[in-house]
Amino acid sequence: MESTRSGIEKVGVLGIGLMGGGIAQVAATRGFDTVVIDVTAVILEKGMERIRGSLQRLVESHQKSSGKTGVPPEEKENIMRRLRASTERRDLLDRDILIEAIVENEPVKIEAISALTQMGYRGLFVSNTSSISITRLAGATPCPEKFMGMHFMNPVPVQPGCEVIRGFLTSEETWERVTAFCRELGKEPIFAEDKAGFGINRMFIPFLVEAVKVVEEGVMSCEDADKTTLCLGHRMGPITTLDYVGLDTTLAIAEVLERDLGPSYRAPDLLVKLVAAGFYGVKNNRGFYLWDKGKKTSVNPAVERYRRK
Ligand SMILES: NC(=O)c1ccc[n+]([C@@H]2O[C@H](COP(=O)([O-])OP(=O)(O)OC[C@H]3O[C@@H](n4cnc5c(N)ncnc54)[C@H](O)[C@@H]3O)[C@@H](O)[C@H]2O)c1
Known part of the structure; x- marks a missing residue:
């Protein structure tokens, strides 16, 4: 069966953080003319540096796997040429x-x-x-029929799936074009309707939050809580995953789930306190663990101190 084409050539990404940087990288890798914006030139420079680093690792993986995975060395500069960074919203209008x-x-x-849209x-x-109502966000535009959710997974260049979420007023045409675009990005669409957390985070965030409670209550250390998922076939445990997802992002999602689905989704005090104290995870080298150049160095002493025996 011939699949539908999206007709999309020019892609714009808002935000060059963990996710926006990965999305921009994948779009440029798949041949799309891509512009990514963020609020300051310094943030953009750091984001572009992360993308260069990620592409370099993919080039090395290409060499090690004799071309089976990764990106061919000659492609790296072509990808960077398709990617432009800007602090100006007007660069997204075309x-x-x-x-x-x-x-x-x-x-x-x-x-x-x-x-x-006002511009x-x-x-x-x-x-x-990750969790906010697509229908409410669509309400910020005069054309909600052209709005929907694409929930990429972290790290975007590596994860094969993307949740695609229909808002209450998303048109059939938008749904089909975005689903086709998802495939053009090399991602398998996972269909979901618009309810807090959609499908994936409705299941996954309570799991991460429960792991924090296990640590908070002194049932297990961070390291032991992390070892539990080895038995489920997941190499990365929940506490390390939290550091990668971002403690601030996880808390924000848990708050949406609690507001929309009820108090059983409330985030534990330890997570709230860590975020209040500025412990965000790998992105600022301080989460449940302390990190240096992408490697764990130790459990955060603030977490050790908090554990109730
Ligand atoms: N972290 C994850 O694992 C994950 C997974 C799937 C989806 N998400 C979702 O992706 C989104 C981004 O998360 P993230 O983890 O990349 O966060 P992040 O904190 O790494 O990056 C957010 C970026 O947005 C920029 N920004 C803030 N306000 C802006 C504005 N007005 N205009 C342009 N840029 C602005 C910030 O400067 C920052 O670079 C969130 O909605 C999050 O829920 C995150």
């Missing part, structure tokens, strides 16, 4: 699709989405939100 990947904060997302943007618009 795009066929915008992918919003900024902080998990509803008012901040609504401001950015609404500002772009005249009328193309497809998707949000990479």
Whole structure:
């Protein structure tokens, strides 16, 4: 069966953080002319540096696997040439699709989405939100029929799936074009409807949050909680996963789940306190573990101190 084409050529990404950087990298790798914006030139430079590093690792993987995986060395510069970074929202106005990947904060997302449509943007618009209602975000635009969710998985260049979420007013045409675009990015679409946490985070965030409670209550150390998933075939345990996802992002998702689905989804005090104290995970080298150049050095002493015996 011949699959539908999205007709998309120019991609815009809002935010060059963990997710936006990965999404921009994948779009450029798949041949799309890509612009990524963020709030300052310094953040953009750091984000572009992370993308160069990620591509370099893919080039090395290509060499080690004799071309079976990764990116051929000659492709790396072509990919970087298809990728442009900017602090200017107006550089997104000629795009066929915008992918919003900024902080998990509803008012901040609504401001950015609404500002772009007020500036005249009328193309497809998707949000990479982990939990916020697609229908509410779509309400920030005059054309909710062109809005839906694309929830990529972390790390984007490696993960094979992407949840695609239909808002209440998403049109059939938008749904089909975004699903086709998802496949063009090399990602398997996983279909979900618009309810807090969609499918994946509705199941996954309570698992991470429960692991924090296990540590908080002194049932297990961080390291032992991490070893438990080896028995499930997951090499990365829940506490390390939390450090990669970002403690701030996980807390924001848990708060949406609690608000929309009830108090049993409330985040534990230890997670709330760590975020309040500025422990965000790998992104700032301080989470449940302390990190140096992408490697764990020890359990965060603040977590050790908190554990109730
Ligand atoms: N971390 C994960 O594992 C994960 C997985 C799937 C989806 N998500 C979702 O992706 C989104 C981004 O998460 P992240 O982990 O990349 O966060 P992050 O903190 O790494 O990056 C967020 C980026 O957004 C930028 N930003 C903030 N306000 C902006 C604005 N008004 N305009 C442009 N840029 C702005 C920040 O400067 C930062 O670079 C969130 O909605 C999150 O829920 C995260």
